[in-house]
Amino acid sequence: MPPTDTTSPADPLPERAADGTPGKPPTRVPCGIKFEKVVKRFGDNVVLDHLNFEVAAGERVTLIGPSGSGKTTILRLLMTLEHPDGGIIRVGDDPLWHMERGGKLVKANERHLHEMRKRIGMVFQQFNLFPNMNVLRNLTEGPVHVLGLGKDEAVERARGLLDMIGLADKEDAHPTQLSGGQQQRVAIARALAMEPTVLLLDEVTSALDPELVVGVQDLLRDIAANTDVTMLCVTHEMGFAKDISNRVLMFDQGRIVEEGTPEAIFEDPEEDRTREFLSAILAT
Amino acid sequence: MNWDWHYSGQVIPDLLDGLRVTIIATIFGYLIALVLGLVWALLRRSPSRVLNQAVRWVTEFIRSTPLLVQLFFIFYVLPAWGVTLGALTAGIVGLGVHYSTYTAEVYRAGIDDVPRGQWEASRALNLPRRRVWFAVILPQAVRRIIPTLGNYLIALFKDTPFLLGITVVELLGSAYDAGAHSLKYLEPITVAGLFFIAVSVVSSLALRRLEHRYATN
Ligand SMILES: Nc1ncnc2c1ncn2[C@@H]1O[C@H](COP(=O)(O)OP(=O)(O)OP(=O)(O)O)[C@@H](O)[C@H]1O
Numbered sequence: 001m002p003p004t005d006t007t008s009p010a011d012p013l014p015e016r017a018a019d020g021t022p023g024k025p026p027t028r029v030p031c032g033i034k035f036e037k038v039v040k041r042f043g044d045n046v047v048l049d050h051l052n053f054e055v056a057a058g059e060r061v062t063l064i065g066p067s068g069s070g071k072t073t074i075l076r077l078l079m080t081l082e083h084p085d086g087g088i089i090r091v092g093d094d095p096l097w098h099m100e101r102g103g104k105l106v107k108a109n110e111r112h113l114h115e116m117r118k119r120i121g122m123v124f125q126q127f128n129l130f131p132n133m134n135v136l137r138n139l140t141e142g143p144v145h146v147l148g149l150g151k152d153e154a155v156e157r158a159r160g161l162l163d164m165i166g167l168a169d170k171e172d173a174h175p176t177q178l179s180g181g182q183q184q185r186v187a188i189a190r191a192l193a194m195e196p197t198v199l200l201l202d203e204v205t206s207a208l209d210p211e212l213v214v215g216v217q218d219l220l221r222d223i224a225a226n227t228d229v230t231m232l233c234v235t236h237e238m239g240f241a242k243d244i245s246n247r248v249l250m251f252d253q254g255r256i257v258e259e260g261t262p263e264a265i266f267e268d269p270e271e272d273r274t275r276e277f278l279s280a281i282l283a284t
Numbered sequence: 285m286n287w288d289w290h291y292s293g294q295v296i297p298d299l300l301d302g303l304r305v306t307i308i309a310t311i312f313g314y315l316i317a318l319v320l321g322l323v324w325a326l327l328r329r330s331p332s333r334v335l336n337q338a339v340r341w342v343t344e345f346i347r348s349t350p351l352l353v354q355l356f357f358i359f360y361v362l363p364a365w366g367v368t369l370g371a372l373t374a375g376i377v378g379l380g381v382h383y384s385t386y387t388a389e390v391y392r393a394g395i396d397d398v399p400r401g402q403w404e405a406s407r408a409l410n411l412p413r414r415r416v417w418f419a420v421i422l423p424q425a426v427r428r429i430i431p432t433l434g435n436y437l438i439a440l441f442k443d444t445p446f447l448l449g450i451t452v453v454e455l456l457g458s459a460y461d462a463g464a465h466s467l468k469y470l471e472p473i474t475v476a477g478l479f480f481i482a483v484s485v486v487s488s489l490a491l492r493r494l495e496h497r498y499a500t501n
């Protein structure tokens with residue numbers, strides 16, 4: 001049984017819900033995220049040890065913390081690139097890695113994962129555009145082959161996004177012909193073309209030359225200001241984090257050591273660990 | 285022993301017939317090698333351990349036994365089990381299956397070379413398995429391995445004389461027949477050799493161009 005959405009408010013884009021077969025989750029309902037006692041191990045290395053946290057639908061949360069504290073792992077678990085060793089992850093009320101069978105939660109099958117993934121999009125540090133496709137096809141591939149959009153509709157959607165990211169004239173270019181900043185903007189557009197309700201951003205500007213960072217950040221500010229997408233963002237750029245996020249979670253060794261508004265965390269942290277971490281990144 | 289130009293001219297039509305057979309065997313054998321090799325490579329990545337280990341052993345076995353033994357097996361042994369193939373067909377199947385175990389390794393290396401980020405982006409976009417393979421991974425993998433695959437085309441071509449062993453009159457066979465007929469071997473065998481060189485050189489040049497084209501865009 002694919003996940004059903006029982007408690008979500010009215011679909012903001014009703015025309016997308018109309019195509020739903022019964023039980024298919026309406027993809028545009030804003031989704032929150034909930035980690036319940038999530039455990040993740042790599043061999044003997046316990047990266048997340050019964051981690052709990054919650055992100056409300058439409059909230060923008062920034063994850064910070066020293067290298068190896070588990071930030072990427074959290075995003076990868078959400079994108080189903082890694083599987084948890086324990087606990088429950090919920091995305092919009094439905095368990096991501098489990099499905100309900102006779103009142104009990106059992107391991108999800110590929111079909112359930114496929115339905116759940118429609119709610120989630122991710123942008124990677126290294127862009128990961130498809131180098132064998134031009135920009136336009138990078139943007140239409142998912143809408144056509146996953147969402148079942150007609151070719152024309154997918155192209156129209158892609159062009160709209162290219163307009164938004166200021167690369168309308170690059171639709172025929174191949175990714176290698178673009179600068180890093182342009183590639184990353186295309187990667188963001190590619191994720192948005194799937195109309196995810198949760199957007200995961202893992203240090204999306206850290207592979208860019210300094211002068212290209214601003215363009216990508218401006219785009220994300222725009223998205224934060226004009227959409228209702230739930231954002232989970234790993235970044236060490238404090239100014240940027242302040243602009244886009246409602247809340248900052250400071251991680252250390254897979255645990256949240258402190259959380260609060262960006263102002264509170266960056267200007268007046270309570271924990272020594274946070275203070276040390278912030279002064280360390282300011283020093284670089 | 286003197287070179288007889290007139291005689292050389294006389295044997296050329298027969299040799300061209302042989303060359304035609306050689307080329308047919310090469311092209312169809314290679315097509316089988318390309319397709320079957322891909323099948324092996326994909327099965328090797330199957331989540332079923334039994335399946336991928338079985339494929340591993342079968343391809344390993346085929347690769348480490350001589351082509352001629354396999355041709356004999358297909359042509360002389362299989363009929364006992366009710367599978368009778370014409371000589372040329374048996375030869376094509378033999379060459380194709382034998383070389384598929386090499387192309388399988390080439391595909392495998394090419395697939396392994398595609399960065400992990402491509403798999404992850406495909407997963408993040410939720411692409412169905414078929415699209416991941418045929419729209420994302422294989423186009424990138426194949427591009428990188430075209431030169432190596434091309435080398436196996438030439439290697440396969442140079443192995444076609446083994447088909448003599450199962451009565452196929454290919455290029456070398458036609459030269460031998462002509463020589464046996466007139467008891468003058470020098471001209472037909474030499475001309476056959478020149479034909480082999482000519483085809484090899486032409487296909488190498490074609491491959492070089494193909495390689496160049498894929499390297500530049
Ligand atoms: N595929 C993997 N195999 C083994 N260990 C891994 C793997 N991925 C992550 N780890 C380990 O998990 C821990 C958390 O890694 P993670 O990448 O989530 O940290 P991070 O907070 O994103 O760090 P950074 O700021 O350096 O990106 C680290 O100790 C890391 O070595």
Ligand SMILES: [Mg+2]
Pocket residue numbers: 071072073
């Ligand atoms: Mg990381």
